[in-house]
Amino acid sequence: MTQLNQRRPTMKDVAAHAQVSLSTVSYVLNDTGPVAPARRRRVLDAVRLLEYAPNESARKLKRRGPSTIGMVVPDLTNQFFAMVTKGVQEAASSRDVLVALVVPTAAELPEERQAELLRSQRVDGVIYLSGTGSIPAAIYEIARSGPVVLVDEQIPGSGLPAVVSTARKGAREVAAHVLAQGHRRVAVISGPPALWTARERLAGYREAFAGAGIDPDSIPVLAGDYEHESGQKLAAQLLSADPRPTALICANDLLAVGAMECCREMGLQVPADVSIIGFDDLPLSVFLTPRLTTVRQPAHEMGLQAASLLFDLLDGSQADTITELPTTLQLRESVCTPGDAV
Structure with missing residues (x-):
């Protein structure tokens, strides 16, 4: 105490x-x-x-009049972002605080312009999900007068607090599982290199390869954009190799969905011919055929934690710079032992 x-x-x-x-x-x-x-x-x-x-935080905010926090999210059609947003909105609602939601892709405006519009609303603080791996100048302007909390992304050198998952650990564990099944011809569809999440996941995969005595530089890696169309296109390139990879490790579930579509188009069975792995554990992952082996990120909890951290900062409390929430493996039917495993 x-x-x-x-x-x-x-x-x-x-x-x-x-x-x-x-x-x-x-x-x-x-x-x-x-x-x-x-x-x-x-x-x-x-x-x-x-x-x-x-209710103390809510009472303090109410004494200043109607209170609003801003939230910038790249794309609400991505279930992961939607679940984070739901967590934020739930926490804000419990304090009678309005969330001003900004979705750059929906308005088809540059991220910087969207941030400027948010600043014009004079919000008390901002929860920011970066889709580019950078912070617009307008967000830094907001940070001068109120707290800004990052979610699912760290921006090195920004000094901004962040709520993230143990992404590298989760990636390392799922790649180790794939290798433990006997896969040696493995390929990776990674995320955008500018994003911290993509770099962390790729680093985790590489650590697993090295731990199994495999040169990480010998593993084919193509960078996608976290969208299923990208997964479909890049999987086609990787699966055209001779010999063909027996497993594709995808840096998020949407890339994995695209990879599975590619396999169907090429007449390949998942997982008999190719094992497919994702990351995020979106709700759709259990409705795929076969169900997707992936890494669960606690998206809703990350939103709740980010909002709680923001309110703590608004209340003058000290807060951890980085909050890490644990990932968990979700082992399902999209991975099996390769037919030619020794």
């Missing part, structure tokens, strides 16, 4: 003490979702022990 007495407890503290997710705390405090009785008791016990006041 000594450390917590130095500052006002947050939802994150309650979640840590009760050993539950931030979303579970939100469900209990706001009665917005089902929670098992034992977990509910742990949350309420933690609230009492820590003397957490759940």
Whole structure:
């Protein structure tokens, strides 16, 4: 309790003490979702022990008048971004705070112009999902007067706090699983090199290759743009090689969907002829045939954490610079032992 007495407890503290997710705390405090009785008791016990006041941030914001936070998200048609956004909106709603949502691709305006429009709304703070791996100057202008929190991306040198996942670890684990099945002719469809997420995932794959005694530079890698059309096109290039790869590791689920479409067009069976691997664990991944082996990122939780961090900063609390949430492997039917494995 000594450390917590130095500052006002947050939802994150309650979640840590009760050993539950931030979303579970939100469900209990706001009665917005089902929670098992034992977990509910742990949350309420933690609230009492820590003397957490759940509505204090909202009251402080309300005293300044109607409050708004901004959120920039590259594309809401991507289920991952949509789930992060839902988490942010849920956390903001619990505090009666409006979310001004900016989607650069929807308005077909440059990211910089969208950021300028957001600044004109005089938002209290911003949650930013970068689609380019950079920060527009207008966002830095906002950061001078209010907090800016990054999600699923770190911008080296920016000094901005971020909520991310253990992407490198997850990538390393799923690549190691593929190798453990006996695959040696492996190829990678990575994400845009400008993005931190893509670099981290590729680094994780390479670590797994090196750990298995395979020269990472011997593995074919083509960079995509995280869209399924890109996965389809790049898979066609990789699967045209002789000998053909027995496994394609894709840096997100949409690339994997494109790769699976390519296999169908080429008359290849997944996973009998080619194993396909994704990353994100989008809801669609369990409806594919076969179901997709992938790495789960807690997208909704990342949104909740980002909003909680933003409100903590608005309240004057100290916050961690980088918050990492764990990834988990989702082993399904799109990976099997290659037919010619030794």
